[in-house]
Each structure stands twice: as structure tokens, then as C-alpha cells.
Amino acid sequence: MKFGILINEGPFTHQASDTAYHFTKAALEKGHDVPRVFFYYDGVNNANKLSEPQADDRNLVKLWGQLAAEKNVDLVVCVAAGMRRGIKDENLADGFRISGLGQLVEAGMGCDRLMMFGD
Amino acid sequence: MAEYEFETEGVKKTFTFMNRKAPYGTVYALEVLETVLISAAFEQHANIVFADDGVYQLKAGHDTTGIGMKNFSPTFGIIEMEKEDADEDEDIDMVWRIIVEKESMEARGLTADDFKVEVEVLSAAELADIVDASDCVISG
Numbered sequence: 001m002k003f004g005i006l007i008n009e010g011p012f013t014h015q016a017s018d019t020a021y022h023f024t025k026a027a028l029e030k031g032h033d034v035p036r037v038f039f040y041y042d043g044v045n046n047a048n049k050l051s052e053p054q055a056d057d058r059n060l061v062k063l064w065g066q067l068a069a070e071k072n073v074d075l076v077v078c079v080a081a082g083m084r085r086g087i088k089d090e091n092l093a094d095g096f097r098i099s100g101l102g103q104l105v106e107a108g109m110g111c112d113r114l115m116m117f118g119d
Numbered sequence: 120m121a122e123y124e125f126e127t128e129g130v131k132k133t134f135t136f137m138n139r140k141a142p143y144g145t146v147y148a149l150e151v152l153e154t155v156l157i158s159a160a161f162e163q164h165a166n167i168v169f170a171d172d173g174v175y176q177l178k179a180g181h182d183t184t185g186i187g188m189k190n191f192s193p194t195f196g197i198i199e200m201e202k203e204d205a206d207e208d209e210d211i212d213m214v215w216r217i218i219v220e221k222e223s224m225e226a227r228g229l230t231a232d233d234f235k236v237e238v239e240v241l242s243a244a245e246l247a248d249i250v251d252a253s254d255c256v257i258s259g
Contacts, residue, residue, distance in 0.1 A: 104157075105163065
């Protein structure tokens, strides 16, 4: 099955991005496709390369980037939501790209399921 | 960074946008409307649903001067215009419905006359069928 993923919360205040990460990883390991993950609302903060969690905590910014590199997942950050929150090319983490909301609608159109992780 | 190309040619899906939050306490209400408007560019069917405190988003006469927030309620006028265009223009294959959940509306002492745009008022049970029949549900 082809899954599109929508993440609406940042990497620390809410569990949403963690759950989405584990879901995406598990789906890929089971042989499903996850061609695109779209980051919206505070979810854009998952792409902030200036984020520095403590050494004994997980680093979702890096984990997403690694997953994207290993499994060829398209990580898209909403441009409008990102600009409001200061996520721009200057501080965009490896593996992510910035684009428009049309990329979310396309993921909904082109995938069998669109899974939303958020509040 | 692998930019993926989806096959979307001729794809027609039904998106349900579930608005459940009060208009200004969080940013969800404002930002989900941007997704609703973008979906029009792809000529997708949409149910724009208001339930729980989300029904307050549609109330006419928002005045945000006291709280220093941007009043985004004019966006509902644009959504209503998109819906009217889709309803009237035979060349546009797009059905948009603006729906308010009856129980949420009544629990807050509101009637359909209180809203800024014309809405369909449906029960929670009817709404469940609409969500069930949707391809994508995006809540805000």
C-alpha cells in the first residue's frame, strides 16, 4: 500500500512526529511505500537543523533525515507554515525540502491512504 | 532529497476538512483553510466540516481588535465563492459542501442564522457517514 504522511506537530512538545516516524519505518520494513511525508503547522520544526536535543535523547530531525536518505522518502516542509516559524533554506536540515501545500494535496490524491499525526 | 512525482492526472478524491477548534486559541483553524483553498486548484471534492468549538469559526461578526489577532473570517467568503463557482459552472467537476454538526451547534446556543456563510446542518450520525465515504480526512 502507498501511504502519505502528514505531521502537524513539532518534534518535542507532542508525540505526533515520533509516532509518525515509527509508523513510517514499520510500514517501509513491511514492504509498503511511503513516498512523501509532509510537515505542516508546528510540524515544520522537525526540519530545523539548529535543533540540539540533549545527547541522551532521540533527535527526530536527524532520524527523519536518515530515513529519507536510506529509503528515498520525500520530506516536504510547507513554505508558508515554515516562513511563519522561521524554517527557511538557511536552517533546513539535510533530507528535507521546502515547497507548497499543493504537495500535500497531491500526496492525498496519489496515495492509498493519507495518515495524519497531530493533535 | 528525493523529489517524488505523483500520478494525479484524472484523479478525483473527496477530502474532508474537519474543523474542531475555536478560531483564535490555536493556529489550526487559520492554517487548515489554506489547505482547503489549495485543494480547489486540484479540483478535488471537499467537505468542509465544523464541529465541537470549530462551529465558532463560522460565526458572523468576528472582531479581533481586543486580542490583537488577525481576523481570518473573510477567508470563509472566499471558500463560499469557490463553492458557488463549482456549483454553477458545469465545466468544474468539483463538489464542495460546508457542513456544521447539529449537536455541536445546538450545544453552543447557535443556529444556522448565526453563521457568516450558508451551511448544511447535519447530525453526528449523518456526518459519520460523510467521513466514512471520504478518501482523505484532514483535521485542523
